[in-house]
Amino acid sequence: MRVSTSALTQISLDAMLKQQTDLSKTQLQVTNGQRLTAPSDDPYGSARSLNLIETVSQNDQYQVNSSYAKNRLSLEEGTLEGVGNAAQRVRELMVMANNDAQNIETRRYIKEEVDQLLEQVLALANSVDSTGEYIFSGYQGKTTPFGSDGLGGFTYAGDDGQRLIKMSESTSVAMGDSGVDTFLNIKNGNGTFQTREDVANTGTGIIDPGSEIGLYVPDDYSVKFLPPSSGNYYDGLEYYVLDSAGDIIVPASDAGNPEATFIANYNAGTSAGVPYEEGAEIQGLNNNGMKLSISGRPNVTSVPPLTESTPLGTTFTVTAAGSDVFAIQPSNNQSLFQTIKNFSNTLVSPQNSPEDLAKFHNAMNRVMVDIDESVGRVLEIRSRIGARLNTVDKQLNINEAFSLQMNMTLSSIQDLDYSEAITRLNLQLVGLQAAQSAYTKIQGLSLFNYL
């Protein structure tokens, strides 16, 4: 087979050029540290690495989000710790104030501290974060959430929105709690129902906050009193319980009758209330889920009025309106601030007569059980925050590991294996040198040299 001179040259030249091309490509790879110099080197690898870069970038952003959440949550936690401490202190003061060793003067001093604690709690509730946004305003971060209404009450200008933050493709965490959840949405009383004396009461009856037993049947109940159906007025009292429709619940024998019917029967002597024992549990309420007791001596009026000297056997009648009333209602929402304010007001309420003292203690019972609810709520939210912080930390770790994994995969696709590349580079250098050397030698051969 013939080989023409130009073909000979061309073959050698082509070989050298090819070596040079390969060499320069390897050089480019080594300079960049990347295996892929253009997508066409590995189209699917390129597309995959774009996807991975996107995932890594998202993941990095999630880390940023998570630390943002962490900061915010830590701030909220710290603020609530302060609130909790203040509320605990208020409770201590309540216990102190409830002690009958105190008098109106000493209670005035306690009030000063209580008022300061209220200011402190309000200020904490209006905390701002590092960007100047209120942390308890819900979605209205530039609106101051809490304020006084000038009439002794409190206003809330925020809403109950809760901002979520995305920590991974599938996990979000709430970045805060609204003012509603934290301070306002707190049930008063024992959390299920509240007890109070009627403002028109004239006796010294004191009702305790009670507790839930069994299933509470929500309704507005009233406990009212009667003179004993037999014996002397001063021997004791009887009581009966109504529901919101005005029907009798206790005593069970008259259950379902309207109050008027019961009173008429009582006056006629055919019905009687339950004998009242100071401090003993009010009977017949367990079925409706309530357990409570009343102490002291509620007042009852009758016609004719009964006094110490009323002879035995005197007939008398009572009316539905003639008795001290104690109400048992489902719990309302009451803010922490209102509870503290109520305490503050109670401290300077009249405390001279036994009746005043009874009112005082009734009020104190209420604020003490109310503050327990508030303290409980703060603790609950703090533990929620704790759980969220835990989730954030876990997610930070997961994201970290994920990022590492992604980067490793990315590296395996994109990055150059230096040892392989350098070896290849050396081989190609040798190849090129060999080709060049061969070319020079072969070109020198010609018959014309010998002519």
Added chain:
Amino acid sequence: MSDGDMLGVGVSGLQAFQRSLTTIGQNISNVNTEGYSRQRVNLTARYPSPSGNGFVGNGVKAIATERLFSEYSTDQVRQRTATASSFNVLSEFASQVDNLVADPDAGLSPAINDFFDSLQEVSDDPASIPARNVLLTNAESLVDRFATMDSWLSNLQKAVNDKIVNEVSTINEVASAIAGLNKDIIVARGIGGGQDPNDLLDKRDKLVNDLSESLSVRTVKADDGSINIFVGNGQSLVLGTKTMKLTAIDNPDDPQNKDIGYVNPVTGAAGSVTSMLTGGDLGGILTFRKEVLQPSINSLGRLALGISTTFNALHEQGQDLNGQLGQDFFGGFTEIPSLITGNPNVVQLYATEGVNNTSPALITVGLGDVTNVSTDEYQLSTDGASYYLKNLSTNDIQTLTVSAAGPPFEFNTVDGLEIQLDSSPAIGDVFFIRPTRNPSGQINVAITDPNLIAAAEPIKTNANYVINRGSASISEATIIDINNANLLDTVKIVYSSSTGGTVADQFTIVDSANVAIPAGQITSPAGAQPYAYSSSAGALIEVNGWQVQLSGEAFDGDEFVVEQNASGVSDNRNALALGNLQSAGTMIGGNASYGDAYSELVVLVGNKTRQAEVSYEAQNALLAQAKSLRDDLSGVNLDEEAANLLKFQQSYAAAAQVISIADQIFQTLINAIRR
């Protein structure tokens, strides 16, 4: 010469060998000439003369200078030159696009990532103006990238057009030259008495090879020695001494892309031959345009439409810092009403009427469903009875379903496009729909004021915590109809007990003044107020275009409010929803996210480039083989020529010696008979 003439024989030898030596010299001189076929003098013994006792030779004569050349291998070289050139051009241009799409500084992927990262920062702190400004900056970067890539690809489009013009001009020049050579060869043959003018033939072969670098051609040899050249589907380029011209013309139906025109010499009809030309630089550039450039432009356009449309749709459901409903975030597109009643306005897409249409019918195309839009371009035509949509990339034809018989004629949404014609077209009229060609150059950011970024949602739901005693709760509001006129009205849901008890068993839907909301605005629950409620079943309420879910035990008097999210500057719900778009399947039939759609482009271009490179290497190797085969026969080998030189030098010396001996014989004879 006369019989047995030694002198004559010697001289014939001299002449013949001199001729051979000249030819060898010719070969040596042309060792580096491209396309040169080595020549060889064919010697033959002269016709012998009879004499009494046998024939006496009369020497040698050169019959022809033969050109050592193989038709087959020349053809091979020519064909493979065309193929190799075509892949070379394809890979060269494709790799430009290849480098562009994956470039970390110019490519789209990093810009999309940065944009969504900054959107998350806004989610983290929606009231922060600096975070919003960063989002706007990154949005500007994103549309800039689109614009840059679009302008880059437009420049490539122009480069393609320029190359087409240049190649056509080159082809025409070379064709002329070939025709000229044809003439010269015919004349030379005539003068040479039928002998082939070797060097002219070589030259012509080289020109045909040059032509093959530009375009695949077929050659047919004519009897008079000229060559006829055909291109495409049989269009003649050179017929003997006449040339036909290719022209680079503007396509009036597609002004951005030049076409190649040809005038049929017999019928005089002008037509476009673009689709029929293959091979060579011209074929390569046409393939590049059809399979890489246009799909890339369209893919980018589709992505621009996708991002803009889906992002805007969600953005408009949000609320900005001024308490207003979100406007368009991305802009730059014209909007037209949708063909589907009740749908919001749609983006208008590029569609034109054929320049040769006889009717004045105008076509309008809107973007009905970005999920189903493809990167193809379409042609609409009618046969009078039905309307057909032809996909210009796959050549598939679908029959369109008329949804409103016009005028105007409206069609069901097909491939995500809402098509309408304002009047009846004539048979033979065509309309071109190029939906994704322009958007990547048009997209811009419509917002400059950071306050206008709608990170919040317009509606919030609250329980009346002051009054409520029950444990019922209300969900977040979902927006069903953003365009409802009463969307932002305050609505209260008030519970009551039909028996006077504490636990509620019914509720009413009223406004802030406790006046019942008209039944026409209440989609759910059905019937008249008050509506029954049980804590086990809860209630799904849809009013004024929003929907909420109530659940739990409510007490008599409990209230829930659904109202405008006034001052909701820390609300990030819409920002979170917008952020979820990054991974959502918004494109390509709902199976791909923005990043996936872009990756599809990267893979397409990468694959095409790789294929072209690999094919080029393969074809180049084949070309080298073919050249080697040709050189096998036609190439000059200097050593061989040197050897021949020696041979004929010796032969010449020997022949000269013959003459010298003949002279000596003559001298001897003269001396012998001299007196």
